[in-house]
Amino acid sequence: MRQDDVLTLLTERVSHGSLDAPGPSPDEMAQIARAGLRAPDHALLRPWRFVVIEGDRRDDFGVVLNESLRLRGVTDEAQLTKSLKAPLRAPILIAVMLDFKLHPKVDRNEQVGSAASATYAMSLAANALGYGSMWRTGQYATDPHVIEALGGSHQDEVIGFLYIGTRKGPSKNLPDLDPEDFLTHF
Numbered sequence: 811m812r813q814d815d816v817l818t819l820l821t822e823r824v825s826h827g828s829l830d831a832p833g834p835s836p837d838e839m840a841q842i843a844r845a846g847l848r849a850p851d852h853a854l855l856r857p858w859r860f861v862v863i864e865g866d867r868r869d870d871f872g873v874v875l876n877e878s879l880r881l882r883g884v885t886d887e888a889q890l891t892k893s894l895k896a897p898l899r900a901p902i903l904i905a906v907m908l909d910f911k912l913h914p915k916v917d918r919n920e921q922v923g924s925a926a927s928a929t930y931a932m933s934l935a936a937n938a939l940g941y942g943s944m945w946r947t948g949q950y951a952t953d954p955h956v957i958e959a960l961g962g963s964h965q966d967e968v969i970g971f972l973y974i975g976t977r978k979g980p981s982k983n984l985p986d987l988d989p990e991d992f993l994t995h996f
């Protein structure tokens with residue numbers, strides 16, 4: 811990839827909520843994961859796990875989300891039905907889990923930062939491979955029932971559900987922000 815292409819990828823990135831099959835191939839998923847694994851990581855703790863949810867397992871994951879709502883006392887039928895279909899919004903989801911490691915110098919915030927960076931790196935890699943992606947969380951991300959279903963422990967959480975697939979329709983236009991509004995000099 812040329813330098814210009816990398817900068818375009820970074821400066822023109824947008825999310826795509828509307829995604830269809832096909833999703834990345836197994837080789838492409840390995841490339842996407844490799845990008846995640848290069849996230850900045852203090853003390854090289856690797857404080858993440860990438861759980862892929864695809865195919866029929868998306869239906870099973872929808873049931874987990876539905877159970878999550880019911881366990882939290884939600885009775886609204888529309889919301890319950892929506893939860894079953896939520897994972898079907900893309901052919902492949904990566905649940906990026908914080909795999910927290912107790913460390914004398916690297917606190918939880920830093921590890922969350924690493925896992926969030928990994929999520930972002932994977933979204934960029936998906937974009938570079940020609941796919942669209944969308945980072946979602948919601949209350950599911952910290953619900954013990956969901957975390958346990960994804961193989962996490964009580965001290966873990968989902969940093970992002972990264973939805974990846976083929977873009978349906980054109981990318982949205984976002985207003986160009988002026989860097990001067992955000993850059994200051996000390």
Ligand SMILES: Cc1cc2nc3c(=O)[nH]c(=O)nc-3n(C[C@H](O)[C@H](O)[C@H](O)COP(=O)(O)O)c2cc1C
Pocket residue numbers: 823824825826944945946947948969970984
């Ligand atoms: C940590 C995190 C969690 C997010 N969770 C959600 C979510 O649950 N639902 C949602 O619609 N957008 C969520 N977003 C925002 C979208 O991923 C997206 O960034 C936003 O719609 C703005 O679009 P853009 O990325 O094209 O600028 C989240 C973003 C981050 C960084």
